[in-house]
């Protein structure tokens with residue numbers, strides 16, 4: 001513990017997760033097609049990834065497309081798919097060169113074949129990078145992820161005869177198992193809900209809602225969210241402020 005005269009500097013979040021919302025409203029306010037809002041949203045994502053390491057963040061999870069977003073009109077869904085192709089096509093080399101490991105969270109079923117190939121390639125190519133972990137939630141739903149983990153545990157029980165269920169093992173079966181615990185969840189656009197994002201992982205994350213629309217996001221907005229996080233006192237059920245518990249240990253759970 002630090003002395004009363006010199007309090008330890010507030011710890012920033014290592015893992016930030018973002019619900020990138022407001023592309024449509026950004027476009028509507030300008031009287032331009034929604035597709036343009038989504039395109040500007042990709043620029044905002046580039047700015048935000050670039051700004052993250054200098055703000056002490058080494059893992060970022062972004063919500064790109066939810067299992068519920070298939071209910072949007074066909075041409076909007078197809079615009080969003082096109083952006084994934086374009087983003088990986090133009091940014092993969094730069095991310096790889098910068099030491100970023102890319103992981104895609106979400107079900108592959110229902111995703112166009114060429115996109116599955118693109119995201120598999122992005123994961124393979126960057127698998128050994130260790131400077132920064134970027135997780136893109138795509139065709140992702142928190143409930144689907146929980147159900148898939150439950151199914152994997154049932155399959156394991158059938159094949160290995162292991163019937164134990166622990167929080168640790170369950171957490172390691174989710175698609176986010178490779179990442180450190182989520183410290184901060186940000187949602188832009190003023191909406192204050194999770195919309196099926198990281199339902200398990202949000203248990204002790206701090207939530208910050210910002211009024212800014214996602215296409216306007218970047219370094220200053222991220223710095224502001226982080227400074228809000230630093231003013232929070234995380235107690236994890238105890239009586240005093242604590243740092244986040246260490247991430248799940250693979251040894252402990254096996």
Ligand code: IPE
Nearest residue numbers: 020021022023024025026064
């Ligand atoms: C977020 O922006 C992008 C996705 C959900 C894919 P929206 O398209 O939801 O924008 P709003 O909420 O309609 O403004």
Ligand code: IPE
Nearest residue numbers: 019020021063064065066195
């Ligand atoms: C959540 O935003 C999904 C993504 C940001 C990809 P939505 O715009 O789809 O969420 P709702 O419909 O407002 O809850």
Ligand code: MG
Nearest residue numbers: 021022023024
């Ligand atoms: Mg929205």
